[in-house]
Amino acid sequence: MSENNQNDPQTTGHQWDVEADGSGALEEFDNPIPTWWLWGFYGSFVICFGYWILYPVWPMGDTFTKGISTIEYTSEGVQKSSHWNTRALFLSDLQTGEESLKMQKHMDELSNASYDEILNDPKQMAFARAAAKGIFGDICASCHGRGGVGVIGLFPNLADDDWLWGGKIETIEKTIRGGRNGFMPSFKDSFTSEQLDQVVEFVYSLSQADADAAKAAQGEEIFKGQTGGCHYCHTKEATGMKAQGSANLTDSIWTIADVPGAADGAAKRAAIRAVVEGGVSRQMPSWSARLSDTQIKLLAVYVHELGGGQ
């Protein structure tokens, strides 16, 4: 190394602000870069050539040098090979990365297991819950909400224990696969206004205490008789039919008429009347073409657990 230290400085020989008597000169120290550092600097130039050969580096008009390094990945089932780039690297990491493979192992276990095996195994349930939460958020939450609570009148609540189409896990899978068409005709033209009031009073009496008994009895006749024919779908006990998706009118849960949200008896009755007058027409699309079997399985487990399952 050079022989410089503060007691015996080497200078470049440049001098500034020299007084007439030769004193007061500003001098520039000559402190060369350490040799090891300099060679490290040259070494980095050499490494640079390695980059040029391996990776995309130089622009060439509207394209660029691709380098000889490649990345293998699968895109929509097709094996692809690309010059090195971070996007392909990311895709390949998602498919063959260490963590991805670990997750894939769990996923394979889950897709080979029966619903009974999954529901009975708390560990698989924990994995399914974590994995399905994202799918539910992407696919289902836009209608049913993040927590599956739905919107009264539009989208059913999945977090309670009432199931329009059945709460067994196989039925939930069927619902997700095939979608559902919820339909109730409008009774606006079938009933007189008085008959409407009577039917509404009967439905109101099924779950509320302050109903007019006489009026409700008249409504019950319409409900269970030929005049209304409501029992064809809702059954004579008014508990609904899962095969039809007809609602249970006797429990505390309202999926179409916002009875819990109404201020008083009159408003509650008005809410019921609006449904009977207007009918119902709701659709849930089929997801079998858009989701994989494993994804559907995960969602079925997730939705089944949301409300406690049947």
Next chain:
Amino acid sequence: MGSHTGQVEVAAPVHPRSIKGRFRNLKYGVLALAFTVYFGLPWLRWMRSVGPDQAVLFDLDGRRFYLFDLIVHPQDMFWLTGILLIAALLLFFVTSVAGRVFCGYFCVQTLWTDTFMRIERWVQGERPARLRLEKQPWNREKIAKKGLTHLIWLLIAFVTGITFTLYWGNAPEMVVRFFSADAAYAMYATTAFLTLMTYLMAGLTRENVCFHMCPYSRFQSAMFDSDTLIVSYDFNRGEGEKGRAKLGRGKKTIEERTDQGLGDCIDCGYCVQVCPVGIDIRNGSQAECIHCALCVDACDAIMATTGWDKGLIRYTSENDLDGKKTRFFKPKSMIYALALFACIGLLTWSVSSQSVLDLAIRQIRQPLFVTLSDGRIQNSYEVKVNNKTTQEQHFKLLALGLEGADLNMGRMKEVVLEPDSSLRFVVRVRMPRGQGSKDFQFQLVSMENSELQNTRPAMFYRPSK
């Protein structure tokens, strides 16, 4: 020391003479203990009901540190802070009272350098033989002796390196895999790195590590004061009025020397020859001195042959040398001691009160509550249980202070946890409709051992109407 530009002036190799004595024996004792622990510990087997049968194992993949009967979980990692704090405070305390005891006896640099020097002596002979060999041209003898020395050094360095990696896996299996080219890349890399470093540090750079790399040797002077024990030459006794002098005619007895104003130091140079860092202790306290006390042994041996009092070079303090009393219990040392004992106490308390059953409750807030078909209200909670015991446990989950509540965990009737494992699940609590929200507590109780339980507060939300 070197010039002010920070450049390192590497001196010629130090070839210390061997010495026998009490501090040398103490150093061999510490060395034997340290090597037995370091090289032997990975091979010590330990019976556990779950987990590996290695007494000390840092299992990074399994996220567990096994230390005999203690299993350290990731959430206990702050104990490491405690251990580091204790180590630092212990170092400060010992330094303020007894000087560079760590450097002289316990530092890995000292231990390995000492071992390497012992090898050097074994192959190349005593100090004069080594100095002669150093000057010799590169003939067959020099190549053979130097070569053998470096070979043995490399071998020790390699064993040192590979031993370090054995703490992170099952030692017997790892060694077999290492030599059948089947071990992890990290094991080869770590072994290679530590082999190289041990060889470089203990074989080639030696005391230069203490001079130029070690931060402790730079800041230890901050802990020193006039009461701190140092290995020091008794200047007044050794130099007398007219300085030291070799034994010679008319200078053989204490009386003769005292009459002539000469000190007790016979300038034999033995203390300089045995010094592993190559300094002269008679020049006073020096930053290079690692306080290994080998010069004490050397001087004591000489004093024994002359029949004079030992202790011309001894453990003493600046105050003692000035004829004043040495105060061991001074405020600075006491503060270090106090902080040290506080840290030891806190760590001991933290380790002994390690929770063996973790319970965490997270309310599911989307939705906060739902109405069930029978009119009841349901709240859902995500529960995380961590069973740190080494037995399988069956737990009951209870809602304390929530009369009439139903707990639903799907198909789970009880919470079953394997030894040393954790589980997440959802519990749904169902209560009759009522006014307002309610505070309550989740309690998890082991069915095998009712003492094993944990309680966490939670809230049950109900609609306001």
